[in-house]
Amino acid sequence: MIExxxxxxxxxxxxxxxxKQKKYRSELGLFVIEGIRFAEEAVTxxxxxxxxxxxxxxAQHDRVKRVLSALRERNCRQHQVSHSxxxxxxxxxxxQGILVIIKKKWHDLSELLVSGQEPFFIVLDRVQDxxxxxxxxxxADAAGCSGVILTDGCADLFSGKVLRSSMGSVFHLPIIDAxxxxxxxxxxxxxxxxxxxxxxxxxxxxxxxxxxxPLAIVFGNEGSGVSQEWLAVADKxxxxxIYGKAESLNVASxxxxxxxxxxxxxxSCL
Amino acid sequence: MIExxxxxxxxxxxxxxxxKQKKYRSELGLFVIEGIRFAEEAVTxxxxxxxxxxxxxxAQHDRVKRVLSALRERNCRQHQVSHSxxxxxxxxxxxQGILVIIKKKWHDLSELLVSGQEPFFIVLDRVQDxxxxxxxxxxADAAGCSGVILTDGCADLFSGKVLRSSMGSVFHLPIIDAxxxxxxxxxxxxxxxxxxxxxxxxxxxxxxxxxxxPLAIVFGNEGSGVSQEWLAVADKxxxxxIYGKAESLNVASxxxxxxxxxxxxxxSCL
Numbered sequence: 001m002i003e004x005x006x007x008x009x010x011x012x013x014x015x016x017x018x019x020k021q022k023k024y025r026s027e028l029g030l031f032v033i034e035g036i037r038f039a040e041e042a043v044t045x046x047x048x049x050x051x052x053x054x055x056x057x058x059a060q061h062d063r064v065k066r067v068l069s070a071l072r073e074r075n076c077r078q079h080q081v082s083h084s085x086x087x088x089x090x091x092x093x094x095x096q097g098i099l100v101i102i103k104k105k106w107h108d109l110s111e112l113l114v115s116g117q118e119p120f121f122i123v124l125d126r127v128q129d130x131x132x133x134x135x136x137x138x139x140a141d142a143a144g145c146s147g148v149i150l151t152d153g154c155a156d157l158f159s160g161k162v163l164r165s166s167m168g169s170v171f172h173l174p175i176i177d178a179x180x181x182x183x184x185x186x187x188x189x190x191x192x193x194x195x196x197x198x199x200x201x202x203x204x205x206x207x208x209x210x211x212x213x214p215l216a217i218v219f220g221n222e223g224s225g226v227s228q229e230w231l232a233v234a235d236k237x238x239x240x241x242i243y244g245k246a247e248s249l250n251v252a253s254x255x256x257x258x259x260x261x262x263x264x265x266x267x268s269c270l
Numbered sequence: 271m272i273e274x275x276x277x278x279x280x281x282x283x284x285x286x287x288x289x290k291q292k293k294y295r296s297e298l299g300l301f302v303i304e305g306i307r308f309a310e311e312a313v314t315x316x317x318x319x320x321x322x323x324x325x326x327x328x329a330q331h332d333r334v335k336r337v338l339s340a341l342r343e344r345n346c347r348q349h350q351v352s353h354s355x356x357x358x359x360x361x362x363x364x365x366q367g368i369l370v371i372i373k374k375k376w377h378d379l380s381e382l383l384v385s386g387q388e389p390f391f392i393v394l395d396r397v398q399d400x401x402x403x404x405x406x407x408x409x410a411d412a413a414g415c416s417g418v419i420l421t422d423g424c425a426d427l428f429s430g431k432v433l434r435s436s437m438g439s440v441f442h443l444p445i446i447d448a449x450x451x452x453x454x455x456x457x458x459x460x461x462x463x464x465x466x467x468x469x470x471x472x473x474x475x476x477x478x479x480x481x482x483x484p485l486a487i488v489f490g491n492e493g494s495g496v497s498q499e500w501l502a503v504a505d506k507x508x509x510x511x512i513y514g515k516a517e518s519l520n521v522a523s524x525x526x527x528x529x530x531x532x533x534x535x536x537x538s539c540l
Contacts, residue, residue, distance in 0.1 A: 131401065135520050144513025165520075172515035207534050240530065241537075243414025245442035250405050250435075253526035256519070260510065260527040261534075264477050267511075 031158035058097030134165020141169035197234035301428035328367030396423035404435020411439035467504035
């Protein structure tokens with residue numbers, strides 16, 4: 001018979017619950033992913049899976065059984081927990097009864113070039129809504145980007161909302177997190193990567209600008225747009241035309257529009 | 271001195287608070303918008319503004335004073351309420367202390383043609399996430415669509431989350447709400463409006479499909495995509511290519527990509 005953790009004062013449970021907060025995710029170097037689909041992604045991702053916590057009910061399902069078995073092979077410690085304990089740790093509205101605690105992996109800027117693919121990055125400059133950050137990562141993955149760069153001041157990459165909105169894409173391409181703008185800029189200069197800044201201060205529409213070759217597209221904060229620092233070093237600028245009465249587009253929608261115009265232009269090499 | 275409503279058992283306050291629920295929005299034919307920016311949109315929108323509730327603190331701001339004065343001219347009844355009463359009614363995380371109760375307006379399909387603009391619509395087929403619905407409306411507005419059609423089973427157009435995500439675009443273009451698919455289909459046939467269905471069951475990419483002329487683009491449910499009924503009557507089908515490991519795109523991102531490819535193709539007439 002499997003022993004079940006039933007106390008919320010259990011140190012592992014307290015640690016797991018603390019990972020809802022960025023402070024403790026940083027201190028411990030760990031984060032949580034939830035649900036069966038995400039757990040399956042974790043298994044194939046190559047990230048280090050430290051602990052898996054699941055409820056008795058969840059463990060009845062074949063998909064969960066398979067994931068638990070695969071995680072065991074990867075030396076991931078597993079514990080059955082009571083429903084009340086699971087609810088204490090879970091950060092989702094409709095918990096599926098399985099979560100995995102994963103060790104953060106730090107990507108270095110140089111890793112962005114490892115794939116040998118022509119550089120095609122997006123830079124998130126102080127994008128604050130976690131749903132936007134996650135969706136932008138998902139779209140970058142779909143559009144064939146070779147990496148995503150989050151500069152200081154973005155929503156925390158390892159928050160539940162960012163991870164959920166990314167639909168697993170955080171595991172699919174290298175993401176550089178919380179990096180200083182200066183480092184990124186030097187890296188781009190060094191590798192002849194052209195910087196396209198999305199802003200309103202230009203007459204050019206996105207479809208008028210060449211997006212082939214080594215390219216990084218910079219997207220700014222929801223309220224204030226791209227920062228002066230990035231505007232000052234832009235090789236190109238472009239905006240999306242607005243035909244109706246909307247003042248602006250959602251930044252994740254703007255990302256989708258830019259990335260697929262880039263993909264359209266680059267499609268012979270993708 | 272202005273009299274302030276301080277009791278949450280006040281019938282107007284109970285009515286206002288009930289509008290958080292779809293059931294009562296339907297029964298009363300009213301909905302709530304919050305915040306100064308949205309209140310300003312309401313003033314210029316041409317929708318009937320029934321009540322405005324605000325806190326004493328909010329009323330100190332010049333923008334709020336101007337809005338209150340403009341609403342008064344439109345015969346909108348105004349009441350100052352205490353902070354605790356305002357919190358009871360508010361549906362936002364950071365309330366700005368001003369909300370307006372607006373009478374629902376029913377658009378008819380025929381109104382979609384009133385502008386004289388070449389028909390360019392989006393159809394939302396059981397899109398369930400309120401954030402997605404609102405963002406899709408905002409993008410349709412920006413891309414110059416002449417209307418938005420929500421068929422049965424979409425998130426409620428008048429929920430706080432849809433309204434907030436639309437950033438006011440609900441007031442900018444005609445939106446047909448909760449209409450049956452059959453009616454929409456007949457309307458399209460009658461007016462020679464071509465139906466482009468977004469789905470995976472096609473070899474064609476969005477940029478390979480002609481999107482000029484009278485056009486409606488159909489987007490489906492987040493999990494299951496476009497329904498069989500729409501697939502069966504599609505004049506054209508198209509999908510967005512996926513280059514990375516993402517399984518799919520967010521439906522609001524897909525909408526942005528389709529609408530701006532359409533805008534690119536239609537740009538001589540927009």
